[in-house]
Every structure is written in C-alpha cells, then in structure tokens.
Amino acid sequence: MSSTAPLLEVRDLSVRFRTRDGVVQAVSNLSFMLRRGETLGVVGESGSGKSVTSLAIMGLLNRAHADVEGEIFFEGKDLLKLPPDELRKVRGQDISMIFQDPFACLHPMYRVGKQIAEAVRAHADVSKSAAWDRAVELLGAVGIPNAAVRARDFPHQFSGGMRQRAMIAMALVHNPDVLIADEPTTALDVTVQAQILELIDDVKREFDIGVILITHDLGVIAETASHVMVMYAGRAMEHGPAHEIFTAAQHPYTWGLLESMPTIEKRLEILVPIEGSPPSLLNPPPGCPFHPRCKYRFEPCDNKRPPLAPIPDGHLDACHLSAERKREIWRDRIAAELGVTA
Amino acid sequence: MLIYILRRLVWTAVVILAVLFVTYVVFFELPNGNPALRFCGKEPTEQCIQQTDARLHLNKPFYIEFGYFVKTFALGDENGWPGLGYSYGNYISVRTEIIQRAPRSLWLIAGAAVIWLTTGVGIGVLSAVKRRTLADRAAMGFALVGISAPVFWLGLMALYVVWKEHFWIPGLNHLTGGSGYVPLSDGVDHFLAHMILPWSVLALLYAAIYARLMRNNLLETLGEDYIRTARAKGLSERQVIFKHALRASLIPIVTIFGLDIALLVGTAIITESVFNLQGLGWLAYNAAISQDLPTVLGVVLCTACAVAIMNLVVDILYAFLDPRVRYA
Numbered sequence: 001m002s003s004t005a006p007l008l009e010v011r012d013l014s015v016r017f018r019t020r021d022g023v024v025q026a027v028s029n030l031s032f033m034l035r036r037g038e039t040l041g042v043v044g045e046s047g048s049g050k051s052v053t054s055l056a057i058m059g060l061l062n063r064a065h066a067d068v069e070g071e072i073f074f075e076g077k078d079l080l081k082l083p084p085d086e087l088r089k090v091r092g093q094d095i096s097m098i099f100q101d102p103f104a105c106l107h108p109m110y111r112v113g114k115q116i117a118e119a120v121r122a123h124a125d126v127s128k129s130a131a132w133d134r135a136v137e138l139l140g141a142v143g144i145p146n147a148a149v150r151a152r153d154f155p156h157q158f159s160g161g162m163r164q165r166a167m168i169a170m171a172l173v174h175n176p177d178v179l180i181a182d183e184p185t186t187a188l189d190v191t192v193q194a195q196i197l198e199l200i201d202d203v204k205r206e207f208d209i210g211v212i213l214i215t216h217d218l219g220v221i222a223e224t225a226s227h228v229m230v231m232y233a234g235r236a237m238e239h240g241p242a243h244e245i246f247t248a249a250q251h252p253y254t255w256g257l258l259e260s261m262p263t264i265e266k267r268l269e270i271l272v273p274i275e276g277s278p279p280s281l282l283n284p285p286p287g288c289p290f291h292p293r294c295k296y297r298f299e300p301c302d303n304k305r306p307p308l309a310p311i312p313d314g315h316l317d318a319c320h321l322s323a324e325r326k327r328e329i330w331r332d333r334i335a336a337e338l339g340v341t342a
Numbered sequence: 343m344l345i346y347i348l349r350r351l352v353w354t355a356v357v358i359l360a361v362l363f364v365t366y367v368v369f370f371e372l373p374n375g376n377p378a379l380r381f382c383g384k385e386p387t388e389q390c391i392q393q394t395d396a397r398l399h400l401n402k403p404f405y406i407e408f409g410y411f412v413k414t415f416a417l418g419d420e421n422g423w424p425g426l427g428y429s430y431g432n433y434i435s436v437r438t439e440i441i442q443r444a445p446r447s448l449w450l451i452a453g454a455a456v457i458w459l460t461t462g463v464g465i466g467v468l469s470a471v472k473r474r475t476l477a478d479r480a481a482m483g484f485a486l487v488g489i490s491a492p493v494f495w496l497g498l499m500a501l502y503v504v505w506k507e508h509f510w511i512p513g514l515n516h517l518t519g520g521s522g523y524v525p526l527s528d529g530v531d532h533f534l535a536h537m538i539l540p541w542s543v544l545a546l547l548y549a550a551i552y553a554r555l556m557r558n559n560l561l562e563t564l565g566e567d568y569i570r571t572a573r574a575k576g577l578s579e580r581q582v583i584f585k586h587a588l589r590a591s592l593i594p595i596v597t598i599f600g601l602d603i604a605l606l607v608g609t610a611i612i613t614e615s616v617f618n619l620q621g622l623g624w625l626a627y628n629a630a631i632s633q634d635l636p637t638v639l640g641v642v643l644c645t646a647c648a649v650a651i652m653n654l655v656v657d658i659l660y661a662f663l664d665p666r667v668r669y670a
Binding site for chain 2: 058060088089090091092093096097099101104105106107108109111118119122123154156167170
C-alpha cells in the first residue's frame with residue numbers, strides 16, 4: 001500500500017431504505033479508502049450494495065427515502081454532512097461518475113457536445129462557446145474521431161462505445177480527483193469493453209486520480225484493479241490488493257465468484273455456479289450473510305457475524321474458517337481441479 | 343424538413359377527402375328518404391323536389407352524385423371556396439354561416455387553451471416537484487374537482503356567482519359581461535368581459551387533466567437515468583427539472599394538446615350553449631336535430647380540417663422537441 005494520504009475514505013457507511021414492505025439494509029457498516037493512482041474494484045452480485053455505495057458517495061440517494069449513516073471523508077470534509085449546495089459543487093467537479101447504460105444516461109434530446117458543455121458551465125463561469133470548445137477537445141481526447149463534427153450529434157447517432165466515451169469525457173470536464181465507474185462496460189459489446197477499460201485506465205494514469213470500478217464481472221476487475229473489495233448482501237466480505245485476491249482469496253464467497261468466472265482454460269462444464277441466490281435485505285440472515293449458501297459453513301456461522309479482520313498475510317477477510325482449514329480446502333480444490341482437467 | 347412537411351400536407355389532403363366521403367355517405371345515402379324532401383319544407387311540391395334533385399344531382403348514380411359534390415367543394419360555388427351548399431333550414435349558404443360562427447368557437451378555444459396549458463402545466467410541475475407535500479395534495483384535489491365538475495353545472499354556477507349575485511366582491515359583475523358573444527371589434531374590454539367566464543369554465547376541465555398528466559410525466563422522467571446524470575454533473579435542481587426533465591415530459595402534453603384543440607372546434611357545444619356563444623358546436627347541434635345535413639357536413643369538415651392541421655403542427659413541434667423524430 002502506498003504511503004500517501006487517502007483521497008476518499010468511507011467509514012462505517014450504512015444505507016437503509018424505508019419501503020412499504022419494511023426497511024431494506026442495502027449497505028451495512030462498510031469502510032474502505034481510495035488513494036490517488038489506485039483502482040478499487042468493487043465486485044458482487046446484483047443487489048449487493050455496490051451501486052448504492054457509489055450513489056451515497058455522490059450524494060445522489062434520495063434522502064427522503066434513504067437513511068445514510070457513517071462518514072465519507074473527501075479532502076477533510078464529511079460529504080454526508082455537507083449542505084446540498086456544497087455537495088453539488090463536489091459532484092462533477094471533484095468526484096465524477098459514469099454509469100452502466102450510456103444510452104439511458106445521456107439526454108436523448110440534447111446534442112452530445114451540449115451536454116458536455118453544460119457540465120463545463122455547471123462549475124466554471126465560461127462562455128457557451130468556450131464550454132463547447134472544451135467539450136470538443138475532451139471528446140477528441142477520449143477517442144471520438146472527428147470530434148468537432150460528432151459533438152453536434154445526438155446520443156442516438158452514437159454507438160454504445162462512443163456514448164460511454166462521451167460519458168467519460170463529461171466526467172473528466174473538471175479534472176476530478178475521483179472517478180466512480182458503475183458497471184461501465186456491462187451494456188457494451190465485448191470488443192468495446194476492453195477499449196473502455198483501457199480508456200479508464202489511461203485516464204487514471206494521465207490525471208493521477210483514484211478510480212472506483214464497480215462490476216459484477218471479476219474479469220473486468222482482473223484487467224485494471226489495484227485493489228478489490230468483494231461485497232455480499234451490503235457487506236464487505238474480503239478486501240485487499242488485487243493480486244492477493246486473485247491468487248490467495250480467503251473467503252468462500254470469493255472462491256465461488258472465481259470458480260464461476262469463465263476463462264480461456266476453463267470450459268463451461270467445469271464452471272461452478274454458486275448455489276442459491278442472495279438473501280433478502282429486508283430481513284438479512286443472522287450471522288454471516290453468506291452462510292445459507294456456503295459449502296463450508298460450521299457451527300458459529302449461522303448466529304455469529306464474522307468481523308472483517310486482517311488475516312496474517314495482510315488483507316481483510318470476514319470468515320470464521322481458520323487459516324489452517326482454508327489451506328486444507330484449497331489443497332482439496334486444487335487437487336480436484338487438476339483431476340478434472342488432467 | 344421541408345420535404346417532410348410537404349409529404350404530410352399531401353397526406354392531410356387525402357385524409358380530408360376520406361372524411362368527406364364517409365360523412366357524405368352517412369348523411370346523404372343512409373337516411374331514409376330523398377334528401378330533397380327535407381330541403382323542400384313541410385309540404386314539398388313536385389317541382390321543388392325535381393329542381394333540388396337536379397341541383398344536387400340526386401337523380402344520378404351515387405358516384406356521380408359524390409363526384410359533383412367533391413367538385414363543388416373543391417372548386418367552390420357561387421358563394422366562394424370551399425363550396426358547401428345551402429342549409430336546408432333557412433337556405434343560408436353553409437359557408438357563410440360557418441365563417442360567421444367560426445371566430446366565436448376559435449376565440450373560445452384559443453383563450454381557454456392558453457389558460458389550461460399554463461395553469462395545467464404549472465400546477466403539474468409544482469405538484470411533481472413538491473411531491474407528497476400539502477401543495478401536491480391540494481393541487482391534485484383541485485384536479486379531481488376540475489375533472490369531476492360537469493361544464494354545464496360549472497358554467498351556470500360561474501354565471502350565477504360571479505355575474506348575477508357577485509357576492510363578496512362589490513363590482514365583480516362589472517368585470518364580466520355575462521353570457522352572449524361580443525365581437526372583438528366592439529372593444530377589447532367588452533370582448534374580454536364576455537369571454538373570461540367561458541374561457542375559465544372550459545379551461546378548468548382541461549387544466550385539471552393536464553395537471554395530472556404533467557405531474558405523472560414529470561415524476562416518470564425524474565426517475566430516468568439521464569436525470570441522474572444531470573445531477574451527477576453538478577447541475578442545480580432547478581436546471582435539472584426545468585431544462586432536462588421538463589423538455590422530455592412535455593412530449594405527451596404536446597400530443598394531446600393538439601388533439602384536444604382540434605376536437606373542440608366542433609364540440610365545445612356545452613360551453614357555447616351555457617354562455618350563449620352560438621359557435622360551431624352550437625351550429626352543429628342545431629343542424630343535427632333538424633337534420634340540416636349540409637350544415638352538419640360543413641361543421642364536420644371544419645373539425646376534420648382542424649384535426650388534420652393540428653396533427654401536422656404537433657408533428658412539426660415533435661421534430662423540434664425530439665431530435666430522434668427528425669431523423670427517423
């Protein structure tokens with residue numbers, strides 16, 4: 001881990017939604033930090049609280065329905081305590097966000113260039129033509145060919161990849177410190193996915209910013225993330241440097257995710273899906289939230305929640321299994337896998 | 343864009359011809375008995391019937407009869423273009439009658455439309471932005487009253503309260519001139535005094551409908567992903583609502599606004615009756631109950647033209663509001 005001070009620090013974040021059916025525990029006691037130059041990959045199934053976390057950081061949750069607790073520190077300020085107008089100045093200027101479906105996220109009735117120029121003028125007192133020029137410049141920078149002409153297009157005249165590029169251009173308008181990318185490649189063709197991930201990585205290097213990359217696809221994380229946080233049912237299950245997560249995952253849920261990820265070596269018949277489905281967040285199970293689906297559950301799992309604690313070799317893990325027992329399981333799994341592929 | 347408009351205009355002509363045909367069949371061919379009988383009064387003479395038959399080509403095959411009808415319509419008759427023939431009831435040229443009645447209906451609709459569009463959209467936006475507050479509930483309560491109150495009751499109550507009794511506010515009755523139509527040439531104040539009540543009464547129902555529609559559209563639009571993007575950019579809530587959300591949610595309003603206006607041309611009959619405005623609706627109603635077919639046909643054609651024209655206007659507005667339509 002680098003020694004620089006964290007750019008963004010989330011401490012003990014909890015988000016609850018009050019719904020007609022009861023209170024939904026979308027995020028529970030989540031803590032993490034992000035430094036400059038890092039890409040934090042946040043993985044988990046749908047409904048694990050990834051997007052809610054990012055919306056909480058952006059201050060985009062409707063506070064009338066959502067109770068947000070905890071602290072989100074950015075440049076020494078707690079974003080959760082900022083008045084709405086101060087928070088608005090942070091959004092799009094210091095912290096930017098791109099979303100999953102770039103078509104739905106661009107206004108269908110305004111020209112792409114105008115939408116970016118609008119982002120320029122949201123935080124800078126410049127003329128319309130100067131804002132337009134900046135929009136064209138950014139569109140060119142994110143790899144839109146013939147940007148001066150294409151800026152006059154409407155979103156429906158752009159391809160999916162170009163729309164996401166335009167969204168990235170819009171996010172970069174004010175050289176933000178943090179870029180949150182919420183499933184940025186899910187709606188795109190596979191060939192375009194790699195280009196967009198590469199672009200995000202280039203942007204991170206060039207502007208020296210911190211990136212939070214939210215995805216349900218471990219493959220995406222493997223390509224770009226420096227750190228990985230695995231989320232399940234609104235909680236962090238495992239959190240650490242990416243190479244450790246991929247080579248020495250500690251949590252049975254992470255194992256499950258890795259086993260269900262197709263790679264060039266693994267054929268479909270040996271992919272192992274995780275049995276069952278994520279728990280309802282209206283009444284989450286007691287103990288470890290993953291225990292109903294866990295193959296290795298034992299006595300304390302169903303009544304005592306394992307804390308997210310550092311394991312001896314470094315990263316954070318929330319599991320009752322002892323290091324010894326995990327090593328045993330690892331050995332068995334590797335043996336089994338070799339047996340299958342041999 | 344110009345080609346698009348031209349193409350639409352050609353289609354408009356086709357539609358109007360089709361309407362002409364259907365109305366002609368319904369009114370000239372289906373009723374029992376010779377139309378000439380109705381033209382010649384209570385004790386028709388043989389001579390009158392023969393003359394009428396010859397004049398309206400009723401003694402020829404149907405398609406020739408219709409052909410002559412279209413020819414008169416398209417080329418005009420002795421009263422000018424379009425040729426609509428004479429009323430059975432009073433032998434007045436239908437064209438003259440419509441030209442005399444049309445301004446009354448058009449003024450009524452235009453004034454009411456301005457009122458209902460501004461108040462309806464305004465209340466709808468307020469209601470959506472202040473969702474689930476007292477203001478929202480009050481606005482939706484108003485909408486419910488507006489939708490439920492029948493125009494004939496509302497109109498009479500308005501006349502009674504504001505004009506006849508003018509309780510509470512002294513001099514209120516000078517503000518309004520009661521019922522009847524006063525042309526604009528008799529002075530703007532006089533004209534406005536007579537129109538303010540019919541405008542308000544007609545507008546109330548539509549304002550209520552538009553307020554509800556606007557509220558629902560805006561709430562739906564506010565849930566769209568691009569609204570979240572606009573917020574994520576750091577735009578102020580005012581820009582988010584009035585620039586991004588309002589424009590998208592106005593599309594359905596434009597659609598029904600065009601149709602509502604067009605349909606009112608011949609159907610604002612209740613308001614016209616309560617306030618004794620004697621516009622096109624009133625004309626159509628009286629013509630229909632006395633089986634004055636040429637007059638009915640004339641008003642139906644007016645309404646059809648209004649619908650066709652408003653559709654065209656709506657389509658052109660669409661293209662301005664939504665670029666996806668422009669390139670489709």
